[in-house]
Amino acid sequence: MNAPSPKVASTDLFDPVQLGPYTLSNRIVMAPLTRSRADDQGVPGELQATYYSQRASAGLIVSEATNISAQGKGYIRTPGIWTKEQVEGWKLTTKAVHDKGGKIFLQLWHVGRVSHPDIQPGGAIPVAPSAVRAENQQAYTYEGFKPLVTPRALETDEIPGIVKDYAHAAECAKEAGFDGVEIHSANGYLLQQFLSDKTNKRTDRYGGSIENRTRIVVEVVDAVTKVWDSKRVGIRLSPLTKFADIGDSNPEPVYLSLIEQINPYGLAYIHVIEGDTQGERQPAGGFDLQKLRHAFKGLYMANNNYTLDLALEARAKNLADLICFGRPFISNPDLVERLRTGAPLTPPDTNTFYAGDEKGYIDYPTMDRLAG
Template identity: 55%
Template sequence: MPSLFDPMQIGDLILANRIVMAPLTRSRSRGLKPGAMAVEYYRQRAAAGLIITEGTQINPEGQGYLDTPGIHSSEQIAAWREVTDAVHAAGGKIAVQLWHVGRISHQVFQPEGRAPVSSTSRPANGKTFTAEGLVPVSAPRALATEEIPGVVAAFVHAARCAMEAGFDAVEVHGANGYLIDQFLRDSINDRTDQYGGSIENRARLLVEVMTAIAAAIGPGRTGLRLSPVTPVNDAGQDSQAQALFNHVAEQLAPLKLAFLDVVEGQTGGPRDIAPFDYQAMRQRFGGTWIANNGYSREMALQAVAAGEADAIAFGRDFISNPDLVRRLRLNAPLQPLDRATLYGGDAKGYIDYPALAA
C-alpha cells in the first residue's frame, strides 16, 4: 500500500512525498509581489512534496485583500522567480495558485475604483482587509456575457506568466466563494445567459478556464482547487451540490489534469458541515486526488494507505512547522499556531518558527 511518505507522480511532476503545502494567504506582499521574506518562507517549506502558493491574482481586478501578490506583470514574474529558484535549490516543487476573488473585494483595490465583478450584482455578506482595516466588501457588477472570454484569457496569461517565473505547475482557485465558485453555485449565480441556470451552464466558465490553461501550458502542469460544500465568503450551499460537482468532475476527466485539490467540508472548519460523497466525485474525475481540511497525521496516513486520496494537503500546520514533513515522519510534536500573526506584519509568525533540533 502507498505511504504518505512515498514519492509519486502527478501530471508531469515527480514529487518526493505525498505531503502538499496548501495555499495560505499571508498578506505580506507589499507592492503586490513577493519579497525577500517570501523567498525564505517558501524555501523553509521545500521538503513538501509540492508547495501550492498563497492565492495570487491573475489581473488587477482579481485582487480582494491588502498586500496579496499577483502573477500578471513582468515585475511580479521576476519577484516570483526568486521564490521558485530558492525552492528548487532546496529540492522542492512549487505551484502557484491562480486567483480571482470576484465579488469578495472592495473598490479600493479595483482599477479606477470600479465595482468588483462577479456572476451576479448581489453583494456578498462579508468583509475584507484594506489599509483602513476590516471593511464590508463592495457591491459587485455582473460580468456581461461578452466580457467572459476576457476572464478566461486573463487566467491563461497568468498561467503563462507562472511558467516564465519558473513554477512547476499552476492550481486554479475554483473554491471558497471566489469568482469561479460564484459562477458554479446557484445560491450566488442568478444569470440568464449561457453561464447561468442549468448545472452545465454554471460549470461552463470553470471548464473553459481549465481547458484553455491546459492547452496553453500542458495538462500535466495544470491543477484545480474546489470546495463543494464550504460556506465561506457567503457561499450558500448549491441546491444540487453533489450533481453539480459530479458533473464538473466528469467534464474535467478528459483533460487529464495534473491533480484535483478538494477541500472537504468547511474550509478551516468542520469537515461534516454538509453531506457530500467525495469518493463519488473522485471516481468521475479519475486523476490524482489531493484531499484537504483538518487532516491529522493519523487521518492522512490512513487516507493514503486506504486509497481514499493520493496526497494530503496541510495548511495551518505548515505555517507554524516549516519542517512539517520531518515532524510527520518522526511523529514529533507540532508547534502551535500564533493566530495574531497570520495576516500582514513582518517576520514574526512568518519565517521565525523554529525547526526541530538535529
C-alpha cells in the same frame, strides 16, 4: 535523519509518488496559505523566497492564492502574477524552492465579489456572475476591515476577457519558473460563484443550467491547458463549503458534471476541500466526496483540518492520493519530518497570520534549532 515513529512505519505517506511528469518526494502537500506579505504592487521578494524554501521538504507546495489581474484582487498585499515585476519577484521563490529540491505550483486566483472598491482599480465595484452581495463578510483593506458591497454583474461579452486573464497569468507563472499551476475554483471566489446557484442568477449562457454554470470553469481549464501541459495543471474545488457566503442547493450533480467535462483535459489532480473550509468535515446537506475521487481520472488531493492520524487513515483506506496540510506548515517549516518522526508541532501565532514582516513568517524554528 531520525527514524520514523512506529505509527508511520508502514505507511506510504512519506514515500515518493508520481504527479504528472514529477516524482514528488512524499504525498504531503503544503496548502495555499494567504499571508499578505507582498508589496503594495503585489510583488513578492526575498521574504517569500525564504519562507517557501524553508518548507520545500513538502512533496509539493501550492503557493498562496495569487491574483491573475488587478480586478481579481480582494485583499491587501496579496501577490499577483500579471506584471513583469511580479514575475521577476516570483523567480526568487521558484529558484529557492528548486535549490532545495522542492516542487511548487502557483495558484491562479480571481476573488470576484469578495473584494471592495478600495482595493479595485479606480475604485470600481467588484465583479461577479450576478449582483448578489456576500452577507456578513468583510474585505481586508488598507483602512482595516470593511463590509463587502453588492458586486456588479459581469456582461456576457466581458467573460472571455477574464478567461484570457487566466491564460496570461498562466503564461506569467511559466515564465516565473513554477512547476505547474492550480486553478482556484473554490472557497467562494469567482469561479465558484459561477458554479453556485446561490450566487449565479444569470439567464445567459453562463447561468441557469448546470452546463451553463460550469461553462466558465471549463473555459478556464481549456485556456490554461493551452499554456501548460495538462499534467502540470490542477484545480481546487470546495463543493460543500460555506466560506464567503457561498453555497448550492444541490452541489453533487454540479461537481460530478464538472468532473466529467474536465476529464478529457487530463489534469494532474483535483484539490478538494472536504467539508466546510476550516470547519466541519461532514456538514449537513453534503454528499460523499469520494464520488468525485472515483469520477476523476487523475490524482485526488484531500484538504481540510487534516491531522497525521487522518492522513494515515486516508492512505490506509486509499481515500486520497495526496494530503494537504495548511496551518501546521505556517509554524512548522519542517512539518514533513515532524510528522514522520512523531515530533511535537509548534502552535502558530494567529496574530501574525496576515501582513507584517519576518515575525511569524520565517522565524519559526526547525526541530534541530529547538534541540540546539
